[in-house]
Amino acid sequence: MITVFGAGTMGSAIAALACGHGLPVTLVDTDPNAAEAGIARARTGLRHGALMGAFPQGVEHAPITAAHSPDAAAGAEIVIEAITEDTARKAKLLAEVAAVAPGVPLVTNTSGIPVDELADAVPDPSWLVGAHFMNPAYLIALTEVIRGPRTGEAALAAITGVLERLGRRAIVVSDSPGFVTSRLLHPMLNDAARVVQAGTATAEQVDELMRGCLGHRTGPLATADLIGLDNLADALSALAERTGDPQHAPCALLLEKVAAGDHGRKTGRGFFDYRKVLS
Numbered sequence: 001m002i003t004v005f006g007a008g009t010m011g012s013a014i015a016a017l018a019c020g021h022g023l024p025v026t027l028v029d030t031d032p033n034a035a036e037a038g039i040a041r042a043r044t045g046l047r048h049g050a051l052m053g054a055f056p057q058g059v060e061h062a063p064i065t066a067a068h069s070p071d072a073a074a075g076a077e078i079v080i081e082a083i084t085e086d087t088a089r090k091a092k093l094l095a096e097v098a099a100v101a102p103g104v105p106l107v108t109n110t111s112g113i114p115v116d117e118l119a120d121a122v123p124d125p126s127w128l129v130g131a132h133f134m135n136p137a138y139l140i141a142l143t144e145v146i147r148g149p150r151t152g153e154a155a156l157a158a159i160t161g162v163l164e165r166l167g168r169r170a171i172v173v174s175d176s177p178g179f180v181t182s183r184l185l186h187p188m189l190n191d192a193a194r195v196v197q198a199g200t201a202t203a204e205q206v207d208e209l210m211r212g213c214l215g216h217r218t219g220p221l222a223t224a225d226l227i228g229l230d231n232l233a234d235a236l237s238a239l240a241e242r243t244g245d246p247q248h249a250p251c252a253l254l255l256e257k258v259a260a261g262d263h264g265r266k267t268g269r270g271f272f273d274y275r276k277v278l279s
């Protein structure tokens, strides 16, 4: 059994990935409504993934159960945290989980908070490792795995073993703010928003140029909407704080959209409008 903390965009997609490969999941969220919504989203992900051929044939989908407290980590083979990108909140949860499940591999799905910073929260830092699943986790077959300076071989073997059972390939990188993918992608998404903010082009034009001229598969602003603009702003702030580069701080337009509740696909509107598609 895998216990996943955080039933938002990522937790629900990771749950779908595991269940589609026959591994039962307990999906934990402090907000009971978010847990139920996360299970519903995971079921949609299971249907979507099945249609896309993302799950092995002949493997029965495993159950997903909702829970609301760190106690749900007891008895887990591995724990994956995919809660809000907030260092203090993640550290508190990891400490609570380590107390309930000592010696169980702890995986953080942070977008870019250094694993070693979070490792200070747990009594045995060797059990903490990073696995940066991408959205949607059940469709993207490659996972960036982060080995912190204190990550132990047992934790690394546990996550790479689970990823293999989930049909994912792992690339193991060293610990650093934003690792590889967020360090490169997030500043580019921020700059794409700055181009719109400056009035140089519309969001549609930015994405069309990046797709048509530069081969970007979805377009940067559609990618930002898929990630969730609230999460993108949090991840950029974390990157700016840790690199000391003010250019990485979320731009004004991004912050305006977050403040207005326009968080991208998950709220129905971000740089683009999804409400017709969702209704």
Ligand SMILES: NC(=O)c1ccc[n+]([C@@H]2O[C@H](COP(=O)([O-])OP(=O)(O)OC[C@H]3O[C@@H](n4cnc5c(N)ncnc54)[C@H](O)[C@@H]3O)[C@@H](O)[C@H]2O)c1
Residues within 6 Å of the ligand: 005, 006, 007, 008, 009, 010, 011, 028, 029, 030, 031, 034, 081, 082, 083, 084, 085, 086, 089, 093, 109, 110, 111, 112, 132, 133, 134, 135, 226, 227, 228, 231, 235
């Ligand atoms: N969105 C992406 O595309 C993406 C991709 C890779 C990694 N990540 C990372 O994954 C993590 C989750 O991101 P998301 O986009 O799913 O966020 P989200 O805002 O969609 O969901 C976060 C969930 O965590 C819950 N939560 C907060 N504190 C909790 C706690 N102590 N215990 C249990 N649940 C708690 C919240 O209620 C919320 O439902 C973040 O660290 C993010 O940076 C996100």
